Amino acid sequence: MRASRLVTLLLLLQDRGRMTARQLADELEVSVRTVYRDVEALGAAGIPLYGAAGHEGGYRLVDGYRTRLTGLTADEAQAAFLAALPGTAAELGLGEALATAQLKLRAALPTELREHAGRIQERFLLDAPGWYGDADRVPDLAAVAAAVWARRAVVLRYRRWRAPEEIERRVEPYGLVLKAGRWYLVAGGPSGIRTYRVDQILAVRPMEEEFVIPDGFDLAGYWTGYLTDFRARLHTSEALVRLTPEGARRLGVTPTGGGWTEVRIPIESIDHAHREFLRLGADVEVLAPAELRNRIAQTARTLSTRYEG
Structure with missing residues (x-):
């Protein structure tokens, strides 16, 4: 120890x-x-x-003294190579730097740990984006990352979902987050700290103006709070449903026996819940709210009519 x-x-x-x-x-x-x-x-x-x-x-x-990384354990050496994401580094314009850094790290490791690190790269691959949907195009990611690194303000031309759909705004880029294959910029602006999807940035104009991140700001802490708030705003209602054992399994609900399980499920909206519960087919029965139950019943009648004969 x-x-x-x-x-x-x-x-x-x-x-x-x-x-x-x-x-x-x-x-x-x-x-x-x-x-x-x-x-x-x-x-x-x-x-x-x-x-x-x-x-x-x-x-x-003493100035100039450097130690070799002989203090690394096998687990630490493996983790260092497992954490390195070539695709992510390439998007940030650091692909060559990552390859060089890994080469230097490998050269500094004792033979046994070097073999452990090599096996990690041979046997594990992290592919962050999901299956459905192409990866986001992020042509301005490198420019945004440079501004984050240099602590320089930028002017963004940004596309958002509400009117006006295109806005131009001066922001101070505090940090970048990669979530499920999608890049997000956390930046300070006229309305406080906001989160921007990098693939919705239409143009970036770097400025010479430097900025200072507010005291106490922590990127990881901000992101945790942002996700908590996002989920709270996302699920503003709930549905009362009955699930078969298979339906419970698919929703990650613990069954209350071998038959049907009655449970309350948070929902984002009637429209969203309508689509999601239809995917469960006969493994779910919606009991409430009445509007959702009626929507699913109407869809079932339409499908029954369409497929008769």
Whole structure:
């Protein structure tokens, strides 16, 4: 356990340049006293690091010192190669950089871990987009990504679902999110932080103006909140239905025995629920709301008439 922590401490200093004992303790989830002992152990092992007191103090490695990645475990090496998505990197204009980085990482690994990493690429492939529908065309993704990286404002010409359908807006791009094969831009603007589908961006005009992300903004935290709010707005009503064991299985509902199961299901709208429940055929009976039950009954009568004879 301690050996792993020493490697992590060393890599933190290598990555961030200078850190105080308190910062290291927080990252490693140990006491400051433990950090002091670990730093002494690294020094005794010949690692060229030094500490300074005062406001600008902290621990840092001697300039130019780099450690090889011999501290990686087999699982960590596998995860590093599994997480690398060639298609995603290519869309961002980083395909060549990813290939080079993987080559350098592979060269730095011991022989056994290099073989583990190679097997990951031979046996696992992540294809994020769904089956139905072509992948989104995102010709402006590289320009948006460059603005995110450089922290420079852009003017977007954007297509949205409500009128006016085309708008032009100056935004400050905070980050990009890839969700189910679709890219989303999270950006600050005149109405606060908004989310934009990158495939609906019609044009990007970069600006020289730099911006500062608001204190406390966290991309992962924002996205989690955005999804929670989206689901809350999506399912604004519910339906009372009876399901056969097969219908329960297809909807991910736990059956209450070997017969029919009665359950309440969140629904987005009558139209959407009408389409979704029809896909279950005879494995579902809608009990409420009455409007939905009547819509499905009318569709069933129409289909019965159409297919008689």
